[in-house]
Amino acid sequence: MAQSANKVWIVLVNWNGWRDSVECLESVLRLEYPDFGVIVCDNASSDGSVEHIVAWAEGRQPYSAAASPLARLSTPQLDKPLRLHVADPTAAALPPAALDAQLVLVRTGGNLGFAGGNNVGIRLALADPACTYVWLLNNDTVVEPDCLAHMMAKAASDSAIGITGSVNCFYAEPERVQALGGGYFSRRQVRSGLHGHRMLASAVTATLRRDVEARLEWVSGASMLVSRAFLEQVGEMEERYFLYYEEIDWALRSAPAFRHAVAFDARVYHKAGSSTGEQADSAFAIYTQYRSRFKLYRKFMPALLPICHLRTLRDCAAALVCGRRVSAQAIWKASRDDFLRL
Numbered sequence: 001m002a003q004s005a006n007k008v009w010i011v012l013v014n015w016n017g018w019r020d021s022v023e024c025l026e027s028v029l030r031l032e033y034p035d036f037g038v039i040v041c042d043n044a045s046s047d048g049s050v051e052h053i054v055a056w057a058e059g060r061q062p063y064s065a066a067a068s069p070l071a072r073l074s075t076p077q078l079d080k081p082l083r084l085h086v087a088d089p090t091a092a093a094l095p096p097a098a099l100d101a102q103l104v105l106v107r108t109g110g111n112l113g114f115a116g117g118n119n120v121g122i123r124l125a126l127a128d129p130a131c132t133y134v135w136l137l138n139n140d141t142v143v144e145p146d147c148l149a150h151m152m153a154k155a156a157s158d159s160a161i162g163i164t165g166s167v168n169c170f171y172a173e174p175e176r177v178q179a180l181g182g183g184y185f186s187r188r189q190v191r192s193g194l195h196g197h198r199m200l201a202s203a204v205t206a207t208l209r210r211d212v213e214a215r216l217e218w219v220s221g222a223s224m225l226v227s228r229a230f231l232e233q234v235g236e237m238e239e240r241y242f243l244y245y246e247e248i249d250w251a252l253r254s255a256p257a258f259r260h261a262v263a264f265d266a267r268v269y270h271k272a273g274s275s276t277g278e279q280a281d282s283a284f285a286i287y288t289q290y291r292s293r294f295k296l297y298r299k300f301m302p303a304l305l306p307i308c309h310l311r312t313l314r315d316c317a318a319a320l321v322c323g324r325r326v327s328a329q330a331i332w333k334a335s336r337d338d339f340l341r342l
Contacts, residue, residue, distance in 0.1 A: 006132040006152060008036040008225075011121030012139040015042070015111060018049035020140040020271065022056050022063055026074035027142040029082070029102060033149045039087075039104045039121040040139075043111045050107060057082040057103055070174060070269055073142045093127030114221065115237035115246045122226075122236055131228060138222040140271035142171070150266035151225045162230035162258030163250070165219035166266035169201055177201050178270050180212045181262030182219040185248050187301055190293070190311035192248065194220065201267075209264050216260045218251040223268045230258050243285075244292040252300050283330040290315075290334035298338075309335055 010028060014021045021040060028038060042050050055061035059080030065071040085098035087106040098104055108120045118136050125134045133155060135148065147166060155164040165181030180196035195212045196204065224247070234254045237246045251260065290312060297308045312335045319328035 006156065007130040008033065008133045008135055008148060008152065009125035009128065009131050010036055010038045010135045010137055011118055011125065012040045012137055013043060013114060013117035014040055014045060014049050014139050016045045016047045016049060017139055018047065018052040021053060023065065023068065023074050024139050024141055026063055026078060029078055030145050031148045032145045033152065036148065037101060037104065039106065039124055041106055041108050041117045041120045043108050043117045050105065053105060057084045069172060070142050094124055099128055113239065113242035115241060116239045119236045119239065122231060126228065126231060133228065134226050134231065136221065136224040136226065138270060141222060142269050144267040147266045147268060151263040154261055154263035155225050155227060160259050161261045162227055162254050163219045164225040164261045164263055166223045166263055166268045167201060168220055168222050168268045168270050171269045171271040174269055175201055178272060179220045180204065181216055182260065183217065184215055185217050187304060188307060190308050204264065213262055216262060218247045219260050221247045222270045230254065233257065241292040241295055242288060244289045245296045249296060283326050286327050286330035287334050290331050294334065294338040309339065
């Protein structure tokens with residue numbers, strides 16, 4: 001496969017997840033793509049993440065992937081020390097010496113959420129004149145060595161492509177799809193979903209690929225390759241959500257100037273919610289998700305807010321019927337808090 005010389009900055013946001021970040025970096029730094037750098041934005045972690053990542057990069061803290069179901073992607077250990085630059089959190093751009101670093105680490109100065117943390121990395125990336133794409137990648141992922149090359153080949157095939165997704169599979173079930181690039185969004189049904197969710201990756205046919213690309217309305221935030229043109233014209237991610245719905249916001253803001261695409265040969269394995277507690281039915285994750293949905297409707301579809309509230313109350317009732325009291329309470333609180341804003 002022909003590879004482009006376009007420079008890519010890969011941005012990871014870390015919040016109390018240095019072990020995930022280190023495993024991700026061990027795989028990312030093996031990418032076969034010829035020109036990329038990595039920026040890790042730490043969102044005020046309280047678990048010593050910055051110190052642990054620095055110690056790993058300098059070779060003072062060994063990494064072991066023995067328990068990983070995808071150990072092949074992050075072993076043997078990379079040669080250390082890495083070319084590391086710890087950036088000044090107030091810097092508007094990286095110094096020339098840092099542009100060739102394998103890893104840039106920056107403290108964001110607070111827990112800025114998904115969008116805020118990524119935006120810190122995006123600003124540093126765009127300050128590099130050579131940067132043509134920014135790959136926003138969740139820190140709880142590992143990637144195949146050819147992943148970025150496939151994504152870049154797809155992204156560069158059409159200047160109208162603003163964001164390119166990958167085939168995201170479950171880390172614990174690598175043969176099963178979490179998302180084929182991203183998903184769909186139904187405004188009146190107040191419903192969004194992921195294409196190909198839980199299907200076998202081996203069952204993705206050429207017909208399904210065409211169907212997914214035709215109906216791809218947003219790209220999953222776990223893996224988003226974003227063009228410089230998109231970032232300069234549409235702008236950064238909306239930080240008011242804190243978590244969730246930033247991808248749909250971006251999609252709504254960018255239409256019809258840009259379209260989205262999927263690189264079906266690019267494979268990412270995602271631990272899916274390890275930092276937010278989604279897997280444990282976390283009240284915080286559920287509340288934030290519903291709160292963000294209300295924010296999206298207030299911003300883009302205020303006339304449909306009553307429908308959004310009715311759908312939310314139905315979700316709350318369904319959670320109660322299923323015995324998920326924590327979920328029901330979180331959903332009710334999100335609906336109540338938004339209603340009180342009226």
